[in-house]
Amino acid sequence: MQSDASSNEPIIEINDVTKIYGSDVRAVDNVSLTVNRGEFFALLGPSGCGKTTLLRMLAGFETPTEGKVIIDGNDMADVQANKRPVNMVFQSYAVFPHMTVAQNVGYGLKIDGVAKKEISARVEEALELVKLGGLGARMPDELSGGQRQRVALARALIKRPSVLLLDEPLSALDAKLREAMQLELVRLQKTVGITFVIVTHDQAEALSMADRVAVMESGIVRQVASPAELYEHPASRFVGDFIGQINLFNGNASPAGDGKVNVSAAPLSDQVLDGTTTGPVCVAVRPEKVSVSRDKPTDSNLLSTQGSVADIAYYGGYSNLYVDVGAADPVLAEITNAERGIGPGYAQGETVWVSWRPEDTLLFAE
Amino acid sequence: MDNWRKSPAAFWASFIPPTLWLLAFFLAPLSLIWAFSFGVKTGITDIDITWTFQQYARALEPLYLGIFAKSLWMAGVTTLICLIVAFPVAIAIVFAPPKARMWLLLLVILPFWTNLLIRTYALIAVLRTRGHVNFTLEWVWENTNGFLTFIGLGSFNLIGERFEPLALLYNNTAVVVGLVYVALPFMVLPLYAALDRLDRSLIEASLDLGAGHIRTFWSVVVPLALPGIASGIVITFIPTLGSYLTPDLLGGTDSQMIANVIERQFKSANDWPFGAALSFLLMYATFFGLALRALLTKREGMGDRT
Known part of the structure; x- marks a missing residue:
């Protein structure tokens, strides 16, 4: 699904980023990547390959041991997670269990001091966008897994971030729902025009959704290419074997x-x-x-x-x-x-x- | 649990001994005391159970109500201080590296391994006029005074002519300090349990959505830790309310709590019926607190639905 919306203007630049845990565990090893504005970008790799660590460095939950992360032209080195122009959909969804759906979705706007009236209008709009219209008064424990994920999506999108980060967003859903959500995420991305960076270990998911995919193995990016290029022209035996x-x-x-x-x-x-x-x-x-x-x-x-x-x-x-x-x-x-x-x-x-x-x-x- | 019907013998064998134990050593004496509370003293050891309410009427006189109120106040202040001190401690333990966590928890429960009486006497050694706190303060005073003399300000007596030891013992503050010291682990442990259960990604989600750490603490951590906070308050407040040893050893003449009064009725005053009535009033107050807590959590649970 090659998108026309993506440009060649970079929105994320990852320059020689390394993350070392303890004394010698190189979770991310000298990675350089560019994600373009409006792109649907996937970080693909087996578990433990460093893709989630890389995503968390974009979100600001981990700091690179070496290297630079630039988002929207600004160096993120001294920018805390709560000040970054990115929002994240967590693997566990992390929907606040003590708040209603509407309070969850409106949380970010409330923090920003947006007027109550505007919050409720934008919450309603965001819920419509993820097809949860009218469920604002529900509590999270009254929702299905798929619905909770939509709440997490709406909550992250409502702040109109430069980049939306998704950490294995579909891994907890059953096969049928996962396929439907794949299509829906692509539709959503085209609708809102926000750059999506998704982390996944499922190659079918990455191939079917992303404009470009970075294949990672033991902290190293092995190849960055479009899905068709990855499949037909894998750069190495690992990539060829991992994809398809x-x-x-x-x-x-x-x-x-x-x-x-x-x-x-x-x-x-x-x-x-x-x-x-x-x-x-x-x-x-x-x-x-x-x-x-x-x-x-x-x-x-x-x-x-x-x-x-x-x-x-x-x-x-x-x-x-x-x-x-x-x-x-x-x-x-x-x-x-x-x-x-x-x-x-x-x-x-x-x-x-x-x-x-x-x-x-x-x-x-x- | 549902297969006890299949082996009734095993069920009764495990059911009867503890039941008998509770009947013999808990319910029977409790009933006896309950009956005493409706009696009058007729001799040195004779009690006539006349089903009168006069002991309760006497317990509700202003003098005793005042002591009840004072006990509630002391227990309340202690619980509040425990909550304020224990929260950061619990957070620190939860976020400590897994290896350190075990040792930190051990440090929290370590005092339980020492007899309360010994710990309280140790506290006396710390707080008394010629105790460790005052020694330290005196040392600071002498050095400051020496320094002032050295720079030529010695004759102005800026920090007093001589060191006056602080009266840290035998007053209400000493009792609260002692009670906080004894009760703190009871607050730390339920808070730790509640915070440990908290999904870290909820905190990260709050930060991700733009909230600072303080905002995240109040709008995510505290609401989700409420069950732990409630448990901590209950199991700190109730034993503190009935504490006897700490006010007895650390308190002054005006810092007696209700348990000290009860003890006096059973011992020096030899007025068992009155002591029994006070005991039961204390127990009813505790039940009332527990019922209130159950009611509040129930309403909160229902409030979540609307």
């Missing part, structure tokens, strides 16, 4: 001249591919790029190998075929079940050929 599913073959590459390398990675041998990486490498291909056939593919340009069908997993619209080709892991091929009643059309144990185009092949240095 991927087939990996370990091997070696030697220079073949003219911007090409000669790769041998069992069961593939002597394949000439575009690239400059030599030495130990990893050949990778996405499962939906892999074709399965009974006969040897006639196109000699294709990378192909023979194997036997080890497992078939049927998912309705598509099937996953696991083909044992003698490598460490079976090759995963995603086959669209285009014709009714046939399914993938292969039987377990059947000998088949798997093949894919050289331009769909990824080459990572090991």
Whole structure:
């Protein structure tokens, strides 16, 4: 969902930020990032990768050990959390249990000394925005989890922050509600035009919502790119493996001249591919790029190998075929079940050929 | 709990001994005292239970009502001071690193391991005319005086001709100091429990929405700690109201509390019926306080809904 609203004007600049806990735990390790105004930006990574620490440094709940955080052109080094032009939606929602929905949403405005009349008008407006109109008098314990999250959203958005920070906002919701909220968050972001920075460990969530995603691993940003770029052109084996599913073959590459390398990675041998990486490498291909056939593919340009069908997993619209080709892991091929009643059309144990185009092949240095 | 029906023998075996214990050693003597409170003294050890209210009438005379009021006042002041002192202590413990937290809690409950009588005598050693506080003050006075003499102001007696020790003992202040010292852990522990349960992200949310630390304290921390505050007040106030040893040892002639009067009725005055009536009035006052608290929390709970 590439947005047109985002510009190239940076609203957040993270410059060489490092956060060290204790004496040597580098939670965030020399991270530099730019988030543009109006962008829906995701920090994606496995748990413990430092994404939440980075978000909390934007909010002002953690201070960087080294480096600078600039929001809206101002250095945040000496700016306390309560003075920053950002608001946050907490993972636990952190809705005040002793206040009504309206008091929760209006809390920030009350702190700012906004007139009572304006507060109630803006609270009503904010509640309409998150589809909670008319529930202002309820107490939080009378709301469902999804509704409490909407209260947290309205409460953070009502102050019209420069940036809205969301810490794993959907992790506590069930699958169906989560999907609906993903779409709704995108809609909301387009409506209010505020920059969103979301932290998530769920790659599907990041890919479907964000304009750009930063993939983090052990405190380091591995790649910052659009979802399509991340999926189709992962910068490293880690990114390729973390985002979606991927087939990996370990091997070696030697220079073949003219911007090409000669790769041998069992069961593939002597394949000439575009690239400059030599030495130990990893050949990778996405499962939906892999074709399965009974006969040897006639196109000699294709990378192909023979194997036997080890497992078939049927998912309705598509099937996953696991083909044992003698490598460490079976090759995963995603086959669209285009014709009714046939399914993938292969039987377990059947000998088949798997093949894919050289331009769909990824080459990572090991 | 619902399967006691399946093994009634086990149920009765565990139910009967404590029940008998309570009946024999709590309810029976209490009933006896209750009955005494409706009697009159007819001899040195003879009490005639005539179901008269005269002991209660006498207990409600201004002299005793005054002592009741004074006890309520002393317990109230003590509770308030405890609350003010204990809140920062509880916050400090909650926000301390997990390792230090255990040691800090241990320090809070450490006094319980020492006999109250010994602790109170120790306090006397601190507060008396030739006690540690006055020694320290005297030392400060002498050094200041020496300094003034040194700079040539010695002859003006700016800080008095000689050191006058402060009268820190045998007055109401000493009693309150002692009561606060004894009751403080009872306030710290429930406050700590309430604050420990508090979701930290609520505090962060308040800061995030622009509130300062003081504003956050009053509009988020205190309201959410109210159950702990209420428990702390109750379990500080009630034992303090009936305290006997502290006012007896640290108080002066005018700082006796109701428990001291009750003790005198049972011992030196040998007027058990009157002592019993005073005891029961004290107990009724306590019940009234507990009922009031239950009523308030109930109304507060209902107020949340509207």
